[in-house]
Amino acid sequence: MSxxxxxxxxxxxxxxxxxxxxxxxxxxxxIRKLIGRGYEIVLLDKNNFHQFQPLLxxxxxxxxxxxxxxxxxxxxxxxxxxxxxxxxxxxxxxxSQNEVVTDIGRLKYDYLILSxxxxxxxxxxxxxxxxxxxxxxxSDAILxxxxxxxxxxxxxxxxxxxxxxxxxxxxxxxxxxxGVELAGALAEMxxxxxPKDYPELDLSKMRIIIYEAASRLLASxxxxxxxxxxxxxxxxxxxxxxxxxxEHYDGNCIRLxxxxxxxxxxxxxxxxxxxxxxxxxxxxxTGRGNRMLVDRYNRVNGFANIFAIGDNSLxxxxxxxxxxxxxxxxxxxxxxxxxxxxxxxxxxIQPKEFEYNDKGSMATIGRNLAVADLPxxxxxxxxxxxxxxxxxxxLIMGVKNRLLIFLNxxxxxxxxxxSLRLLIKPKPFLKxxxxxxxxxxxxxxxxxx
Amino acid sequence: MSxxxxxxxxxxxxxxxxxxxxxxxxxxxxIRKLIGRGYEIVLLDKNNFHQFQPLLxxxxxxxxxxxxxxxxxxxxxxxxxxxxxxxxxxxxxxxSQNEVVTDIGRLKYDYLILSxxxxxxxxxxxxxxxxxxxxxxxSDAILxxxxxxxxxxxxxxxxxxxxxxxxxxxxxxxxxxxGVELAGALAEMxxxxxPKDYPELDLSKMRIIIYEAASRLLASxxxxxxxxxxxxxxxxxxxxxxxxxxEHYDGNCIRLxxxxxxxxxxxxxxxxxxxxxxxxxxxxxTGRGNRMLVDRYNRVNGFANIFAIGDNSLxxxxxxxxxxxxxxxxxxxxxxxxxxxxxxxxxxIQPKEFEYNDKGSMATIGRNLAVADLPxxxxxxxxxxxxxxxxxxxLIMGVKNRLLIFLNxxxxxxxxxxSLRLLIKPKPFLKxxxxxxxxxxxxxxxxxx
Numbered sequence: 001m002s003x004x005x006x007x008x009x010x011x012x013x014x015x016x017x018x019x020x021x022x023x024x025x026x027x028x029x030x031i032r033k034l035i036g037r038g039y040e041i042v043l044l045d046k047n048n049f050h051q052f053q054p055l056l057x058x059x060x061x062x063x064x065x066x067x068x069x070x071x072x073x074x075x076x077x078x079x080x081x082x083x084x085x086x087x088x089x090x091x092x093x094x095x096s097q098n099e100v101v102t103d104i105g106r107l108k109y110d111y112l113i114l115s116x117x118x119x120x121x122x123x124x125x126x127x128x129x130x131x132x133x134x135x136x137x138x139s140d141a142i143l144x145x146x147x148x149x150x151x152x153x154x155x156x157x158x159x160x161x162x163x164x165x166x167x168x169x170x171x172x173x174x175x176x177x178x179g180v181e182l183a184g185a186l187a188e189m190x191x192x193x194x195p196k197d198y199p200e201l202d203l204s205k206m207r208i209i210i211y212e213a214a215s216r217l218l219a220s221x222x223x224x225x226x227x228x229x230x231x232x233x234x235x236x237x238x239x240x241x242x243x244x245x246x247e248h249y250d251g252n253c254i255r256l257x258x259x260x261x262x263x264x265x266x267x268x269x270x271x272x273x274x275x276x277x278x279x280x281x282x283x284x285x286t287g288r289g290n291r292m293l294v295d296r297y298n299r300v301n302g303f304a305n306i307f308a309i310g311d312n313s314l315x316x317x318x319x320x321x322x323x324x325x326x327x328x329x330x331x332x333x334x335x336x337x338x339x340x341x342x343x344x345x346x347x348x349i350q351p352k353e354f355e356y357n358d359k360g361s362m363a364t365i366g367r368n369l370a371v372a373d374l375p376x377x378x379x380x381x382x383x384x385x386x387x388x389x390x391x392x393x394x395l396i397m398g399v400k401n402r403l404l405i406f407l408n409x410x411x412x413x414x415x416x417x418x419s420l421r422l423l424i425k426p427k428p429f430l431k432x433x434x435x436x437x438x439x440x441x442x443x444x445x446x447x448x449x
Numbered sequence: 450m451s452x453x454x455x456x457x458x459x460x461x462x463x464x465x466x467x468x469x470x471x472x473x474x475x476x477x478x479x480i481r482k483l484i485g486r487g488y489e490i491v492l493l494d495k496n497n498f499h500q501f502q503p504l505l506x507x508x509x510x511x512x513x514x515x516x517x518x519x520x521x522x523x524x525x526x527x528x529x530x531x532x533x534x535x536x537x538x539x540x541x542x543x544x545s546q547n548e549v550v551t552d553i554g555r556l557k558y559d560y561l562i563l564s565x566x567x568x569x570x571x572x573x574x575x576x577x578x579x580x581x582x583x584x585x586x587x588s589d590a591i592l593x594x595x596x597x598x599x600x601x602x603x604x605x606x607x608x609x610x611x612x613x614x615x616x617x618x619x620x621x622x623x624x625x626x627x628g629v630e631l632a633g634a635l636a637e638m639x640x641x642x643x644p645k646d647y648p649e650l651d652l653s654k655m656r657i658i659i660y661e662a663a664s665r666l667l668a669s670x671x672x673x674x675x676x677x678x679x680x681x682x683x684x685x686x687x688x689x690x691x692x693x694x695x696e697h698y699d700g701n702c703i704r705l706x707x708x709x710x711x712x713x714x715x716x717x718x719x720x721x722x723x724x725x726x727x728x729x730x731x732x733x734x735t736g737r738g739n740r741m742l743v744d745r746y747n748r749v750n751g752f753a754n755i756f757a758i759g760d761n762s763l764x765x766x767x768x769x770x771x772x773x774x775x776x777x778x779x780x781x782x783x784x785x786x787x788x789x790x791x792x793x794x795x796x797x798i799q800p801k802e803f804e805y806n807d808k809g810s811m812a813t814i815g816r817n818l819a820v821a822d823l824p825x826x827x828x829x830x831x832x833x834x835x836x837x838x839x840x841x842x843x844l845i846m847g848v849k850n851r852l853l854i855f856l857n858x859x860x861x862x863x864x865x866x867x868s869l870r871l872l873i874k875p876k877p878f879l880k881x882x883x884x885x886x887x888x889x890x891x892x893x894x895x896x897x898x
Contacts, residue, residue, distance in 0.1 A: 007606065008606060008607070008608045009605055009606070009608070009649055047871075047872065047873075048598065048602065048870070048871065048872045049871045049872070049873075065514050065516055066871065066873055067514055067869050067871055070871050070873075072646075072870040072871060074645075074646040074647070074870070075646065075866070075870065078645040078646060078648075079645075081648075084649070086602070086605065086606075087602045087872070104606055105606070130879075131879065131882070133879070138871075138873050139873055139874055139875060139876045140876065142873070142875070142876075143876045143878070143879075146878070147878065147879065149497065150878070153497065153535075153536045156458055156535065157456065157457060157458070157535075157553055157554070158457070159457045159458070162886060162887075166887075196523075196527040196528075197521075197523040197524065197527060198523070199527075199530075200458055200533070250882060251879070251880075251881065251882030252882050252887060253887035261887045262887070263886075263887040265881070400860055403856065404853075404856070407852065407853070407856070411849055417524070420516050421497070421521040421523070421524065422496075422497065422498045422515065422516055422519050422521060422587075423496065423497045423498070423536070424496075424498075424515055424519075424587050424588055424591070425588055426588060426591070426875025426876075426877075427588045427589065427591075427592045427875075428875075428877075429592070429595070429596065429599070430579075430580065430582070430592075430596065430700070431700075432700065432714070433580070433699060433700030433701055437611060437712075438611075438615075438701060438702035438710045438711070438712040
């Protein structure tokens with residue numbers, strides 16, 4: 001193997017270099033807070049945009065465009081001289097050399113921040129991984145949208161009832177926020193949109209089914225929230241199967257833990273996440289859910305200059321012996337504190353211990369239907385839905401995105417019509433040809449500049 | 450070969466069936482005008498949306514989302530009982546049986562309307578086709594956007610000046626409206642956006658170059674318009690090479706007719722279109738540019754019940770001995786008249802001969818810079834640009850699309866910032882598994898409905 005080169009064109013300065021791997025809620029917030037504190041910051045992410053994941057399910061259900069919930073990284077840091085961005089995936093840390101290895105080359109760091117998040121967890125079930133759709137990225141959401149539209153079009157070409165139902169049925173594995181929100185939004189499409197778009201199909205045959213292994217939906221929320229979510233989903237004619245595991249899925253037939261079988265060509269897997277890992281760190285730092293064990297300052301166990309924040313970190317505290325929930329709030333709070341602690345550590349000042357402050361959680365099931373667990377009150381129905389809408393509109397980055405989402409939501413609310421039902425089939429990138437110099441000795445060269 | 454089945458689930462009624470192949474400007478307009486006249490209409494298109502092509506270049510240059518210029522077919526015809534839509538590509542006509550063959554099955558027609566449009570013409574140059582980007586569909590436009598963003602990111606990883614320039618340079622082949630509008634929009638990105646997004650790149654090295662084989666740009670417009678377009682492009686630092694053909698392109702190096710060579714990894718081919726063809730019709734009906742020869746009622750030569758309208762039709766008249774220009778206006782006018790003529794022909798009434806009424810043409814080069822040839826006046830500059838904006842906003846279908854485009858344009862105008870610079874890498878569709886029944890005799894079946 002040839003020696004991997006260093007990533008070129010990054011300035012060598014006297015400033016300490018903070019390498020941030022991952023531009024999700026944690027990484028992005030950290031950088032924004034660290035600007036102007038005298039560091040050279042390098043952000044690595046496999047995408048050139050920051051994404052507001054909580055609204056991803058609306059992209060999957062044709063309510064929003066990915067661009068409305070995404071923000072180009074370069075735009076955010078346009079005027080910031082000390083922030084450098086590269087599209088790259090981090091592959092390995094070499095702590096002894098203070099280096100990371102990425103798919104575009106090596107990189108030295110003074111501080112390394114691992115905010116690499118989490119990905120779908122299939123629990124080792126390869127056939128399920130191969131045949132189900134996931135819901136973690138904008139590409140995933142668009143693929144769900146396209147697949148559902150494609151399957152409806154195919155249903156029109158079938159004459160056997162079982163085949164038609166196989167195309168129409170949608171199975172959702174996992175009754176957490178993603179599964180519940182997706183099921184609710186699909187149920188509303190079934191109610192308001194599909195019958196108008198597909199008058200030739202008998203949509204009473206379409207089933208939207210949630211499979212949840214636990215005994216209640218939204219296990220991370222209160223019992224009340226779970227009960228209301230179940231009630232709302234039933235009202236929207238979503239079938240909810242609790243205490244039910246999906247044991248096998250081959251792309252056509254779902255086999256459940258009670259050995260019953262359901263026909264469906266569309267199964268969305270949102271049954272769990274697994275922290276993204278990285279080579280080069282000792283096995284002992286890996287805890288539950290593949291998360292990295294960190295101390296109260298988010299330092300990865302045993303390292304003075306490697307930090308993990310957000311979904312891929314695991315901090316054991318008295319209040320949270322199993323680690324904090326893997327939610328945006330925790331990621332943002334850790335990033336906020338770390339931005340201050342880093343400066344303190346750098347100056348030999350005692351940093352502050354992190355403690356998660358749970359400000360509550362919310363999930364929306366449908367039009368006027370949501371649940372919210374706040375520190376002092378539990379809400380449901382219209383008021384929770386309004387609160388959910390305002391909070392999400394407030395949290396999304398950028399005035400234009402807010403405007404677009406507000407416009408879309410208002411439009412969809414009054415017209416009962418998510419209009420982004422376009423099946424745009426992606427074209428693959430052209431194959432890049434081996435890099436060659438265009439200057440060949442036998443050719444007459446005129447550079448018409 | 451097994452016998453191809455008929456497309457299922459289409460009603461058999463007493464009404465005459467009009468099969469419309471292609472939902473572009475021509476096909477879409479025809480159907481909208483034919484509704485309520487007693488026909489059963491079947492629309493076949495390979496996409497489930499109608500697209501406003503004139504603004505496609507703004508999708509390619511990150512100014513608009515594809516959804517803003519597209520309209521779901523099913524949404525438009527939601528309440529129309531007599532219009533049926535299938536995603537399908539027409540492959541062959543069997544006139545003797547009044548049948549078409551498509552990729553989803555066969556179909557009987559009483560009247561067949563071929564509004565299948567035109568595609569990029571590479572004039573048989575396979576290597577150019579393989580290595581250049583085209584600009585005919587939403588997928589094409591998104592691919593151009595993604596490729597340019599990807600190439601900029603790759604330029605950051607290079608150290609050799611020639612390689613960097615190869616990634617930054619953009620060649621555009623063809624100086625028609627598509628080439629000119631694209632070049633102008635890219636030049637504005639080079640001026641206002643790329644320097645802010647990529648402060649690490651020396652963008653003075655980036656070249657945007659048009660190659661046009663003819664002696665002027667916008668050959669279909671007036672000499673004045675050509676001259677102004679050239680002036681505006683030069684003002685925006687676009688290099689314009691007239692009387693220049695691209696003879697060879699291998700993905701890295703453009704070889705021109707004067708044998709000079711230019712380095713570029715991004716070449717957009719907009720040098721010509723070729724009407725889409727169809728099997729089963731006699732060779733004699735094919736005219737210039739692969740267009741189908743039609744009479745003054747748009748009947749394909751020699752056939753009483755097969756019509757061609759829009760870009761793929763060729764009607765020779767005294768005023769237009771080479772056929773009408775392949776523009777939206779001509780397509781819409783033909784569709785309008787045919788909707789009336791069809792009813793007349795059906796009732797044995799003498800139809801009306803078509804005559805193209807040229808209402809003028811426009812092209813926009815950049816901010817406040819456009820050219821317009823109207824029947825009685827030629828405009829350029831700010832006034833032409835305002836006119837262009839209003840006309841396009843007026844012509845696009847749907848209140849929401851108009852709102853979104855207006856919002857985007859206004860935003861971009863005042864912020865100098867097209868913000869859709871997201872490199873969303875498409876995921877391929879899951880492989881569909883052979884259709885199987887989920888009901889197997891050895892399994893216990895509980896259908897938990």
